[in-house]
Structures are given as structure tokens and as C-alpha cells.
Amino acid sequence: MAEAENFIQAIIEEDLASGKISAVQTRFPPEPNGYLHIGHAKSMYVNFGTALKYGGKCNLYFDDTNPSKEKTEYVDAIRRDIEWLGYHWEKETYASDFFDVIYDYAERLIREGKAYVCDLSADEIRETRGTLTEPGVDSPYRNRTCEENLRLFREMRDGKYADGEKCLRAKIDMASPNLNLRDPVIYRILHAEHHRTGNKWCIYPMYDYAHPIADYLQGVTHSLCTLEFEDHRPLYDWVGIELGFSPKPRQIEFARLNLTNLVMSKRYLKKLVEEHSVRGWDDPRMPTLAGLRNRGIPAEAILDFCARAGVAKANSECEIGYFEAVVRDYLNARVPRAMAVVDPLKLTIVNYEGSEEVDFAINQLDEAAGTRKIRFGKTLYIERSDFSIDPPPKYHRLKPGGYARLKNAYIVRADEAVVDEKGEVTEIRCTYFPESHSGADTSGIKAKGVLHWVNAETCVDAELRKYDHLLRDAEYSGQDFSERINLDSEHIFSAKAEPYLAEAEENTAFQLMRTGYYKKCTENGKLILSEIVSLKDSFNKS
Numbered sequence: 069m070a071e072a073e074n075f076i077q078a079i080i081e082e083d084l085a086s087g088k089i090s091a092v093q094t095r096f097p098p099e100p101n102g103y104l105h106i107g108h109a110k111s112m113y114v115n116f117g118t119a120l121k122y123g124g125k126c127n128l129y130f131d132d133t134n135p136s137k138e139k140t141e142y143v144d145a146i147r148r149d150i151e152w153l154g155y156h157w158e159k160e161t162y163a164s165d166f167f168d169v170i171y172d173y174a175e176r177l178i179r180e181g182k183a184y185v186c187d188l189s190a191d192e193i194r195e196t197r198g199t200l201t202e203p204g205v206d207s208p209y210r211n212r213t214c215e216e217n218l219r220l221f222r223e224m225r226d227g228k229y230a231d232g233e234k235c236l237r238a239k240i241d242m243a244s245p246n247l248n249l250r251d252p253v254i255y256r257i258l259h260a261e262h263h264r265t266g267n268k269w270c271i272y273p274m275y276d277y278a279h280p281i282a283d284y285l286q287g288v289t290h291s292l293c294t295l296e297f298e299d300h301r302p303l304y305d306w307v308g309i310e311l312g313f314s315p316k317p318r319q320i321e322f323a324r325l326n327l328t329n330l331v332m333s334k335r336y337l338k339k340l341v342e343e344h345s346v347r348g349w350d351d352p353r354m355p356t357l358a359g360l361r362n363r364g365i366p367a368e369a370i371l372d373f374c375a376r377a378g379v380a381k382a383n384s385e386c387e388i389g390y391f392e393a394v395v396r397d398y399l400n401a402r403v404p405r406a407m408a409v410v411d412p413l414k415l416t417i418v419n420y421e422g423s424e425e426v427d428f429a430i431n432q433l434d435e436a437a438g439t440r441k442i443r444f445g446k447t448l449y450i451e452r453s454d455f456s457i458d459p460p461p462k463y464h465r466l467k468p469g470g471y472a473r474l475k476n477a478y479i480v481r482a483d484e485a486v487v488d489e490k491g492e493v494t495e496i497r498c499t500y501f502p503e504s505h506s507g508a509d510t511s512g513i514k515a516k517g518v519l520h521w522v523n524a525e526t527c528v529d530a531e532l533r534k535y536d537h538l539l540r541d542a543e544y545s546g547q548d549f550s551e552r553i554n555l556d557s558e559h560i561f562s563a564k565a566e567p568y569l570a571e572a573e574e575n576t577a578f579q580l581m582r583t584g585y586y587k588k589c590t591e592n593g594k595l596i597l598s599e600i601v602s603l604k605d606s607f608n609k610s
């Protein structure tokens with residue numbers, strides 16, 4: 069048998085070894101009330117990944133018990149994002165598929181004296197629930213007869229009552245040390261149209277009651293969920309025991325993925341979209357899977373990150389820098405290199421005529437990727453920040469009278485800076501040294517700086533977009549979410565790029581030398597270079 073990599077797998081191996089189960093069945097249970105985010109990737113990694121490891125199956129289970137917030141648009145987006153991540157679900161199921169059975173089970177609980185219709189309002193129920201140190205108070209409706217409960221529950225179903233006028237509660241124990249067992253509400257009245265069942269129902273089961281039933285009906289062996297459901301497990305088990313489920317699914321909780329500088333609740337992400345703080349659910353700064361995809365982050369890198377972050381029993385916060393480091397490592401090993409200059413400054417080589425091709429390694433870490441040719445010429449562009457008229461000490465880029473190497477080509481000396489009437493440098497005029505060609509340098513000239521460049525004759529105009537995190541960092545974490553939003557998180561620069569970038573397939577990722585990892589795309593005929601992740605590692609791996 070495969071070796072257990074975490075505590076969940078250890079439990080599953082025990083259950084397989086003891087013969088308690090013969091095959092693993094899990095489910096990934098999103099509520100279709102928004103787009104999936106990187107936290108859900110972790111949940112998928114656990115649910116789909118565990119099933120895969122043991123040759124089992126994982127269903128896609130839509131928890132659609134909350135009709136006022138759910139939409140078909142979200143169902144479609146969720147399906148797309150799971151497929152993009154590379155997972156395949158066995159069956160697609162919905163809580164609403166089971167509404168009839170869930171209802172019948174409720175009548176059964178009523179008949180067996182294990183549930184009652186309560187007329188208290190939601191506030192009154194909360195107020196009589198007690199605290200961690202004090203028991204709750206029995207509802208005055210707790211001892212209604214089975215017949216009365218059944219009649220009232222059917223009237224609830226038939227639409228006789230308004231929202232909130234009545235509810236169905238499990239009759240468990242108002243003095244239980246676990247508040248979730250103090251006669252929890254299991255059905256509520258809600259006159260709302262459901263995205264799948266339309267107006268068939270005006271009562272809807274609560275998550276804690278519907279979930280164990282749906283798990284059982286799907287043959288789920290292990291119901292893997294996040295830690296906040298740990299206190300709900302006794303209720304999950306209560307439902308299974310009272311309804312005589314055999315074999316009873318086993319709920320196991322694991323820690324949520326939390327990342328600094330990111331907000332991961334759908335509620336807040338929705339707010340960002342609705343208030344137009346971002347362009348949409350798939351804005352490249354969003355932690356949604358659609359956003360990460362649009363950002364150019366490969367699905368494999370996300371799964372790699374989930375694997376490395378591990379599956380733990382205790383909550384913790386992961387630094388966003390760690391995620392970025394994983395993405396950077398992934399791209400570094402795989403993507404082609406290219407050159408683009410931001411804020412271009414013209415460089416003319418006074419003693420060079422014509423043009424020639426120079427070799428350029430597609431990815432120096434991957435010899436098999438080979439090389440390509442880049443056309444070098446008399447007039448080039450370099451980055452404005454690579455030239456300084458009045459440089460600080462130890463400046464290795466170009467300065468008046470100084471030397472620098474043009475990447476994969478020659479060493480040049482800056483002889484003259486052409487300055488316009490505003491005092492701005494508009495051109496640098498240089499001399500090149502024919503014996504200094506990269507790989508065959510016999511010039512004896514020392515040049516510490518190596519600058520990237522593009523050929524002014526062949527280059528194309530581009531727009532370069534850089535991103536900051538959407539949320540200010542961890543030290544602000546106590547503050548209100550709206551105060552942490554970094555509205556100034558997208559920065560746009562004009563750039564000149566190699567024609568190679570314009571010709572590349574849409575959405576290809578590149579390492580732009582000395583700039584970062586960027587995705588290429590085209591908008592209205594214009595080349596857009598959009599940052600995936602910065603070049604420098606700000607994450608301290610120690």
C-alpha cells in the first residue's frame with residue numbers, strides 16, 4: 069500500500085487495513101455562491117488527491133442549501149476551475165438532488181420524537197441557547213406531540229408560514245457542553261427561488277443536517293473538511309446514528325490554508341468585485357483560481373504548493389512569499405527567456421554598421437530547450453535606469469565614460485549622453501569593441517554590468533503591468549478589511565519588447581531578463597506583458 073503522507077491518509081490506511089472500508093470515496097463540497105480560491109485548491113488537493121492515491125473516487129458535491137446566494141454562473145465557474153486544476157470528479161451531485169430524501173428523513177425524526185417544530189424566532193433561539201458555562205433553556209414548543217409536529221412541518225412545507233415564523237429543530241440536549249447539540253435548527257422556511265428546484269420548496273435543510281445525509285447517500289467513506297467543522301462533528305455523527313446509517317461516513321477535519329496579504333473568504337472577494345476594486349473575479353490580483361490562471365500561474369505550481377504546504381491538524385498562516393517562491397521555482401526551470409526594456413532609452417553604437425544575429429539560450433537551466441537568434445544592430449534600447457549621468461559609488465551599469473556588456477553581444481563604452489532642453493537624457497552614444505563578443509572575448513576590457521536590450525529596428529511597443537498584493541501585509545491584519553485593501557496595486561509602464569514576444573502564443577509565460585516572470589497577451593492589437601511573479605525572491609527560505 070502507498071505510504072501515508074499525513075494523518076488523514078494514516079486513518080484511511082487503518083480503515084482499509086481493518087476492512088472497515090473496501091474503497092475510498094470522498095467529495096469536494098463547494099457552495100456555489102462565488103468563485104473558487106486557492107484555499108479551495110487545498111481542499112481539492114486533499115479530497116481529490118486522497119481518493120486518487122488510494123484508487124478511490126471523489127464526487128463534486130454542490131452544497132446548494134442556501135438558495136438566495138447561489139447561482140448557476142458559479143456552478144459553471146467552479147466546474148471550469150476544477151478541470152483547469154486537473155482533477156476529475158466521479159459524479160456531480162447537489163444537496164438539492166437529495167431534498168426529497170432529506171425531507172423524508174426529517175419526518176422520520178419527527179415520528180421518532182427526535183425533532184420538533186419550534187415557533188421561536190432566530191433571535192429567541194440564540195438567546196435561549198445558553199453559553200459555554202450555562203446550559204440553554206428548553207423551548208416552550210419542545211414537547212409538542214409527534215402528530216402536531218408532523219402537521220406543522222407539512223404546513224411549513226406547503227407554504228402556510230412566512231420566513232422565520234417556524235423552524236424544525238433536532239431534539240438533542242439543551243444542556244450539552246457542545247452548543248451545536250442544543251437543539252440545532254435543521255430546517256428553516258425560506259420563500260426563495262432555488263437555482264435548480266425553482267419554487268418547489270419553501271423550506272430548506274440546514275447544512276449540518278443535510279451534509280451527513282448527502283455524504284451517506286453518495287457512499288462517502290471519509291468526509292474531509294476544515295477545522296471549523298470540528299465542533300459540528302458530534303451533530304454530524306448524531307444524524308448518522310439516529311438515521312441508522314451503515315456504514316456511517318467518517319468526518320475528518322484538517323487546517324485551512326491561510327495566506328498573508330490575501331483575503332480568502334468568498335464574501336469579501338465578492339465585495340471587491342461588486343465594488344469594482346478589481347476588474348472581476350478573474351482579476352490577476354485575485355486569489356481566485358480564475359484570477360491565478362489569468363495571472364499566468366500554472367495549475368501544476370498551485371498543486372505543488374499545496375503538496376509542499378502539507379496537510380495539518382492545526383491552523384497556521386502561510387507567507388505569501390512562500391507561495392511566490394514555489395511559483396518562481398516552477399517557472400524558472402521551465403519557461404523561455406526573453407528581453408523587454410521598461411522606460412526605454414535609445415542607445416546608438418557610433419562605430420557599428422549593419423546588423424548581425426547573436427545566440428540566445430532559450431533557458432540556460434534547460435539545455436534541451438536550445439538557443440535562438442536575436443538580431444543585434446546599431447540602434448538599441450536599454451532601460452533608462454541602466455544609465456546614470458551622476459552614478460552612486462559602485463555603479464556597474466552604464467555611466468559617462470564607463471563600460472558595460474550588452475547581453476550576449478558586445479561591450480560598449482558610453483561616450484556621450486544627448487540631453488534635451490528639459491535636461492532629460494534622450495540618447496546615449498557609445499563605442500563598441502569588436503573583439504569583445506560574448507563567448508569569444510579577447511578584448512581584455514573589464515565590464516561588470518550586463519545589460520539587457522532590444523533592437524530599435526525590430527522591437528515592438530508593449531505595455532508592462534506590475535502588481536502589488538491586494539491586501540496590505542500581515543501587520544495590518546487586525547484592521548478592518550476595507551482599510552487593508554491596496555487600491556494602488558496595479559502599475560502600468562511602457563516598454564519595448566523583442567518581436568519574439570509579440571509572435572509567441574497567447575498566454576505564454578516568460579522570464580523577462582532582469583525584470584521578472586511575465587505572461588504575454590494581446591489586447592486591441594497591443595502587446596501586454598503582465599507580471600506573474602517578481603524575479604527576486606523576497607521570501608527568506610531559512
Ligand code: ATP
Pocket residue numbers: 096097098099100106107108110111131292293294323324325326332333334335
Ligand atoms: P468561503 O468562506 O471562502 O466561502 P467556504 O468554506 O464557505 O469558504 P465552501 O464553498 O463551503 O467555502 O468550501 C468548499 C470546501 O472548501 C469546504 O470543505 C471548505 O472547508 C473548503 N475550504 C474553503 N476554504 C478553504 C481554505 N482556505 N483552506 C482549505 N479548505 C478550504
Ligand code: MG
Pocket residue numbers: 099
Ligand atoms: Mg461557505
